[in-house]
Amino acid sequence: MRIRDVALPSSSVSSRYIEMSGASADAESARLRGAWQDDDLPQKQRELVDLQLADYRGGAAIDVFDVMVEALRGLPKGEGRTSVLEVGCSSGFYSEVFDIAGLGVNYAGADYSDAFIALARQKYPALRFDVEDATALRYADDAFDVVISGCCLLHIPEYEAAVAETARVARRYAVFHRTPVVLDQPNRYFRKLAYGVETVEIHFNEPQFLELLRTSGLELLKTWTLSEGPAAVPTQAVRTYLCRVT
Template sequence: MMSFRSFALGAVNRVLRLKSFLKRVGNLFGPAGGVSSHYVQLRGGEAVQESSRLRGAWRSQDLPVRQRELVDTQLAALRRGEPVDVFDVMTRALRALPSDVRGMSVLEVGCSSGFYSEVFEIAGLDVSYAGCDYSDAFIGLARHKYPALRFEVEDATALNYGDNAFDIVISGCCLLHIPEYEAAVAETARVACRYAIFHRTPVVLGQPNVYYRKQAYGVETVEIHFNEPQFLTLLDRQSLELIATYTLDEFVQDGVGSANRTYVCKKMDS
């Protein structure tokens, strides 16, 4: 006979699957923001093989223009004073830092077309922004859009910047696409002098890392959802002290669930 515990866990899993299904259906057919679709969970060896096969997927020449179309509508909304949750979380995180960010140098790793520079400008945050991304096409568009700013083609796992080179380093929602995410966290910590921010990080609770193959703007990519306690341990191992967490969405029941959060860390020796 089925125990109450396995019945309850089964029910939780069904709810989680339903939630995840609804989210993905919403992504497929929804309005602006429907950037991700066709999620397939990967298991065991397939997760390893697919994340390695699709590691370079974001270098696709098709992505920058497609992403920018959505970003431009979000930036326009922000300029009209409307809330855009992903942008608002980041500006709130910077404003809430223990130090005044005015004049601080900020590097965004995985910057795409550099649009967070515009978010910061609209928000009146007087930071000195630079961006890097492993995609030539994204960096080409960033340089075209913001010719006065500094952009470099860089891989998040092997950055060509010195230790402590930037006051604040933002890992811009890219870890989830990087199979060697531990190296990317280490590099973020190394080049950050004072703060490291891991923006829009998908995490899971009560279950190990979950790997998906999905389509981002119609391009096949891999997305990793990190076991949250292990992710926090990883930050700690890089001498990053977690000082704030911002939750974009969360669904947890009986310790099992998923969330999307922005983690703000202080470099311990700073």
């Protein structure tokens, strides 16, 4: 199953992309920054996620899950169980993905949405979930072995601060999952509907994004491409980046 089927079915999840530029991109991004805190989003997303989890449990290949599992499975073992924080965790469903895959990590999730975190706590009462903004995390430096930036940077106008915070709380590795990039043009800013809610989506100039990772103290180890090339959505590639904390 390809990412477009998982994350971007035009009718239900992401639709109506409208490009923004200049001052309107800044103003609209600021206006839509809190869009994912909408109370109706968690249930709508979860309905789709539950179908994907059932398929995954039955042995189906789901590329966004497979890439994330491969990224974590390939890491050298440290002392004890690896602690993993997912920032932008939604209802915490990657904890279930890791469980199904038998990864044996200690998972914790953070999201800026009260409603998503309430659902995560209800679904996975044994796990830790915190309401946290990706740009100002209240965790200590080096608090987790691995920090996953879970497909949230694209919704955060101050994404440089979110990358810096990911690097700060990660002790060994950072993963930037499902990052939309453009190759030969500046960052592009879109308004779109996600599950019927108006949100902002940034597509990052890839060379600049990789430079941001480097200057944030992260060394790129590996890249996975989830989709690439001319597509129904206005992006050139969606990639997952695995970095080592330097």
